[in-house]
Amino acid sequence: QTVVTQEPSLTVSPGGTVTLTCASSTGAVTSGYYPNWFQQKPGQAPRPLIYSTTNKHSWTPARFSGSLLGGKAALTLSGVQPEDEAEYYCLLYYGGAWVFGGGTKLTVL
Amino acid sequence: QVQLQESGPGLVKPSQTLSLTCTVSGGSISSGGYYWSWIRQLPGKGLEWIGYIHYTGSSFYNPSLKSRVTISVDTSKNQVSLRLRSVTAADTAVYYCARVMDTAMASDYWGQGTLVTVSS
Numbered sequence: 065q066t067v068v069t070q071e072p073s074l075t076v077s078p079g080g081t082v083t084l085t086c087a088s089s090t091g092a093v094t095s096g097y098y099p100n101w102f103q104q105k106p107g108q109a110p111r112p113l114i115y116s117t118t119n120k121h122s123w124t125p126a127r128f129s130g131s132l133l134g135g136k137a138a139l140t141l142s143g144v145q146p147e148d149e150a151e152y153y154c155l156l157y158y159g160g161a162w163v164f165g166g167g168t169k170l171t172v173l
Numbered sequence: 174q175v176q177l178q179e180s181g182p183g184l185v186k187p188s189q190t191l192s193l194t195c196t197v198s199g200g201s202i203s204s205g206g207y208y209w210s211w212i213r214q215l216p217g218k219g220l221e222w223i224g225y226i227h228y229t230g231s232s233f234y235n236p237s238l239k240s241r242v243t244i245s246v247d248t249s250k251n252q253v254s255l256r257l258r259s260v261t262a263a264d265t266a267v268y269y270c271a272r273v274m275d276t277a278m279a280s281d282y283w284g285q286g287t288l289v290t291v292s293s
Contacts, residue, residue, distance in 0.1 A: 065236075065237075098277070098278035098279075100278070100279065100280050102220075102280075104220075109269060109283045109284065109285050109286050110212075110220065110269070110283060111283075112279075112280050112281055112282075112283070115274075115277055115278065115279030115280065115281070116277045116278060116279060119277070119279065121279075121281060153219065153220050155220075155222070155280065157278050160233045161222070161233060161235065161236070162210075162222040162225070163222065164212075164219060164220040164221065164222060165219075166219050167219045167220070
């Protein structure tokens with residue numbers, strides 16, 4: 065069974081920069097996995113942020129960026145705001161099946 | 174503006190079938206270009222992809238749920254449906270429908286989700 069792994073939790077100071085990663089049990093993540101990233105706040109539906117590794121939706125703040133880093137998909141937040149405190153999920157495509165990562169709880173402190 | 178709205182019973186008895194509908198507004202399912210997906214989130218847990226269907230009818234399911242799941246499209250009503258058979262308490266979750274652009278594999282619009290509790 066394919067497993068997608070994210071950091072369980074990260075803490076960042078307001079104004080700082082943090083990178084969340086998304087690893088696949090099958091090996092290096094490439095653009096062919098079409099990494100998507102989502103932000104979810106308590107009681108809300110997930111909000112799409114990034115698709116196809118680096119592409120932003122029209123509503124995605126400029127401080128969010130996606131990339132591939134060391135064989136993983138990555139989401140970088142630069143100039144973190146208090147409202148960025150949330151759970152973040154990645155999603156990878158495996159030639160038909162989709163698999164979500166377990167999520168990263170980001171604390172802004 | 175595309176909107177997705179899930180609907181269906183909030184309570185289902187064990188061993189019965191969970192049936193949910195996702196009504197799409199602001200865009201036509203039959204216009205093509207998208208996969209229509211179902212995702213769930215168990216209480217206090219992460220997201221689990223259930224499956225998706227293309228407007229052409231091709232579908233793909235999570236292998237762990239495949240034997241119990243059917244996703245279908247009704248283009249006349251602009252709706253996507255989910256049926257999950259033989260439910261147990263472990264299927265208690267918030268169920269979301271979402272749209273995915275088929276060329277970029279980009280998930281863009283989601284419904285607000287609906288809580289389904291499996292209990293007698």
